[in-house]
Amino acid sequence: MNEWQKLSSEEKELYLNPKKSVPDHQIYQKIATKSADKFREICKKKYLNLSYGNRPNQKLDIFLPDNNINCPVQIYYHGGYWIGRDKYDHSHLALPAIKNNIIHVSINYDLSPNVKIDIIVQEAYESILWVIKNIGNFGGNVNNINLIGHSAGAHLVAMALTKNYKKKGFLNSATLISGIYQPQITKYISINNIINISDETINLTDVYKYPLVNKTNFLLVVGDEEPNSWKMLTADYGDWLKKKNIPFIFYSAIKLNHFTIVRDLANPNSHLAKTVLKMCKKE
Numbered sequence: 651m652n653e654w655q656k657l658s659s660e661e662k663e664l665y666l667n668p669k670k671s672v673p674d675h676q677i678y679q680k681i682a683t684k685s686a687d688k689f690r691e692i693c694k695k696k697y698l699n700l701s702y703g704n705r706p707n708q709k710l711d712i713f714l715p716d717n718n719i720n721c722p723v724q725i726y727y728h729g730g731y732w733i734g735r736d737k738y739d740h741s742h743l744a745l746p747a748i749k750n751n752i753i754h755v756s757i758n759y760d761l762s763p764n765v766k767i768d769i770i771v772q773e774a775y776e777s778i779l780w781v782i783k784n785i786g787n788f789g790g791n792v793n794n795i796n797l798i799g800h801s802a803g804a805h806l807v808a809m810a811l812t813k814n815y816k817k818k819g820f821l822n823s824a825t826l827i828s829g830i831y832q833p834q835i836t837k838y839i840s841i842n843n844i845i846n847i848s849d850e851t852i853n854l855t856d857v858y859k860y861p862l863v864n865k866t867n868f869l870l871v872v873g874d875e876e877p878n879s880w881k882m883l884t885a886d887y888g889d890w891l892k893k894k895n896i897p898f899i900f901y902s903a904i905k906l907n908h909f910t911i912v913r914d915l916a917n918p919n920s921h922l923a924k925t926v927l928k929m930c931k932k933e
Contacts, residue, residue: 651858651886654835654879662838665879667731668801668828668908678909682739685916689742697788702780707760708773710780711737713744715751718789722796722822722930725755725781729801729828729912731836732762732770733844746918752930753790755781759806762845767833768854774806775813782817796823796930800912804829805857808887812860823867823929827915828876828908831857831887858890868898869929871922873906880908901925 654666669675690696695714702708715721724747728740737758744754759773778797786792799807804826811824834852836842853859868891872884884900891898903911903922914920 651889652832653882653886657879659838661879662835663840665877666830666835667839667841668876668880671877671880672907672909675909678913679735679739682742682909682912682916686739686741689745690738693741693744693748695748702757703773703776705760705765705769705773707758708776709737709758710777711741711756712785712788713741713748713754713756714788715748715753717751718753720791721751721753721789722794722932723753723755723781723785723790723792724796724798724930725757725778727757727759727774727797727799727803727806729799729803730761731830731841732767732802732805732833733841734761740912742916743912745916746923746927747930749918750927750930752927753785753788755785766851767845767847768851771806771809771855774810778810778813778815782815782820792817793819794822794930794932795820796825797821798825798827798926799829800827800915801908802830803827805831805833805855808857809855809860811862811864811866812857814863821864821866822932823869825869825871825926825929826884826887827871828873828880828884828911829870829887830883832883857887862891862894862896865896867929868896869901869926870898871901871903871911871926873903873908873911875905875907875910
């Protein structure tokens with residue numbers, strides 16, 4: 651645990667800032683945004699920018715399969731180190747779901763520095779409450795909800811699992827992809843020029859400081875082309891689950907980095923997308 655603390659300042663910046671470790675990340679992100687725009691144009695059954703809270707970016711999109719009757723539900727939280735990206739950059743990730751009669755919900759949230767990371771965590775909690783209350787109106791099975799998060803989105807999913815939703819049995823699985831689980835890492839890299847994280851925020855948002863309230867089926871994913879130090883963040887979360895005697899599936903995404911993982915999540919024929927879809931099956 652916390653092997654990242656042993657890295658030099660230069661190593662932290664290179665290995666713990668995905669944009670530094672993948673120099674051509676902008677190419678992948680531009681392709682993703684373009685693919686997402688195209689998908690929204692052709693997707694016939696969708697509801698865009700529904701409000702799940704009172705803050706400006708508390709919006710979500712729902713993409714429905716042709717036969718939306720008692721469907722499993724995916725809730726997706728995008729990455730971007732809590733400071734960037736948007737649900738509209740990730741709409742196309744709904745394609746594998748709707749092709750397999752699964753409802754896909756894409757979540758937006760307010761970004762730092764406009765809000766602190768603990769507020770973003772609260773928004774993730776509120777988005778799940780909204781889905782629990784409303785997804786039945788769209789043909790979703792409220793007893794088969796599956797959380798998915800990439801990068802900072804994985805942190806939001808992990809933190810969401812520490813909250814009490816009162817309703818029992820709604821959560822079927824949690825898929826955490828290339829996650830970062832300790833926002834204090836930003837204190838040691840250039841991201842902090844934007845976030846300027848405080849000790850209070852660190853204490854409120856370190857996943858490991860909270861009990862896991864919602865135990866579920868876990869899938870932990872990391873790209874095998876990511877830096878070893880970034881891979882260790884997922885390994886640490888897996889070790890944390892082991893100490894709690896919670897089983898999980900570990901998936902090494904072969905020949906994928908932090909950004910090409912998102913590309914494969916949107917490809918219904920990719921092994922990664924198929925593996926994520928399997929998590930929506932009730933045992």
